[in-house]
Amino acid sequence: MIGPYERCARSFIPALASTLFLASTVPLGCDGGSGDGGHDLSPWVQNDVGQAGGDTAQPDVGESDQPGPVETQEPDLGDFVVEYELPQSPKLQDLASGIRDSGYPDALAEFLNTQLALPRDLPLVFAQCDKVNAYYAGEDKRITICWEMLVDIAQAFADHDWTDESGSVGTLALYAWTWVIFHEVGHALVDYYQLPITGKEEDAVDDFSTLLLILDDSAEAAVHAAVYFRFQDNGEHPPSALANEHGLHLQRFYNIMCIVYGSAPAEYGYFETQFPEMEDRLPRCEGEYVQKLKSWATLLAPWAK
Template sequence: MKFACFGAAGLMALALNPAFAQAEPSQTNQDFMVLEAGVPADLLPGAAVGDELGEYRFTVEFAPTQNNEFALIKNMLQRSGVFSDVLDELSDQIALPENVPVIFQECGNANAYWSRDDHTVTMCYELAAQFFDDYSMLDNKFAPIFPWADHRQVTIGSTLFVLLHEIGHGMVTLFDLPITGREEDVVDQFAIFILTNSDEEDQALAERPSRLALLASYGMMRTELPMERAPRHYWGDEHSLAKQRGMDMLCLVFGSDPDAYALPVIPGFSMIADYAEQNPDAFTSPALIEALNRTDDFNLIPWMRAQQCPMAYAKYEASWDYLIETFMTPKSN
């Protein structure tokens, strides 16, 4: 299934700090003290789907703010038109059972979250402002991937990826989707699925929506705490470790189109592979492995992991195709 979620205005850059989507606003003390057994959902394929594609919609609202910094962020996000365009395209391609509001607002902290009670997505101006500030922290290892990135593109692209991640949480809730892993990982995969399926064949790297996930993974990996300093609750968080999430995201984007992404994602492997192809007698098998290991530091993901990525992406893509067609599309379609 191909998604056409991105016009030219939507092709933005991204540098994502992993401190997003932590939780809904804090609960009362009494709520925290109640521990009850989970109730399994009745997974009835298509039972929650709306009657028609596009009948119900994602709606977007930009709440006013008195904070001058956040007002600038609000105007930047709102005037881009990207968020309304993406939400309109998604609304046309799945059968929501109800309207789903997406609200940009001042929250008091840098966050974004899906509310299982209200069925709304909240995007905080503080988080977008953090993305804007983090622009200056991009390092040289990733710089060749996105020389076109500026403050505006990084901020809009970062916020867009988080929005798709939170909408993934919403899809799991609204359609009772069956998942067999961490929900945080699953909705990362959903966001990447939407981005990679918005790519056009033979599209230049700088124009591919899927490149947003490369920069998201960069943000994940560069801000990880040193493991020896990580507190216990960090290991027990519902999210996978940030470096793991970043590696997984890189792997899936690379796996979606190895030809397009080999040079920026695994340049060391690409260099050795090209040399071996042009000089078939240059390496014995052990020497080839040694050469690949020597150049592995140039790769954004280890070359041995990269070999598994195309098949991993194919499996995830087939799974999301099945979920959308079975749980999120009316039987008449």
């Protein structure tokens, strides 16, 4: 059922929650630690952003990796703010109440507020939408995360027997959902900061979300999002899919997995046997990771805390 790329995930799933809830600086990588020391949760200003990239990996994005307050070049005039629109559906009400009471969305917002200055508040609105969706609306300057999105992820995982040791899909779905939220945050930042983007913005913010999770020692959360895309692929690629602003599900799967692999090729060496179709891609993934991290770090540097 599940490929060996679950191997890390099994031991890794608590990492994001631990990091967010406890503000831990303990390395929480695969097998209990990535071996490169703890991150200070300031990914965009760390000198070690290029650690995987050999002699090309020296992005000029910060002065120090010492913890402590960091003055941002741009003024910090806003916060990520969580808002709840409690759903009409009784089923969704239970889900929404559980997530709200867990404090998880608030922890995500708090995490983001420790990382990035904003020119104005950015609402993260959790709502019933009557469709599977998550989106940033530029005209409203707000992100909407539909409860149906989390339900759909959980259903996809259940359909494919993708569960944790306890047989539950909930935690794994939560982490794929987190990647979706960070993807939408990427869209919002492109607008709020008026970031220049070449190529498809959808690809760029896929990269943003994946990189943010990797730098938070939560790469396996991105892996679960990739798995969700893989589960959605039905092998049919009609013109409407090819014309879509998003990449094909499988392309998004491979792009995420490439960045994850590129962040630590030795740690994810088993991708080489698990995904033989990536034979030509994987050797270039370390370079892709460094390039994308350097690019985002450069774009976000004025706003990085």
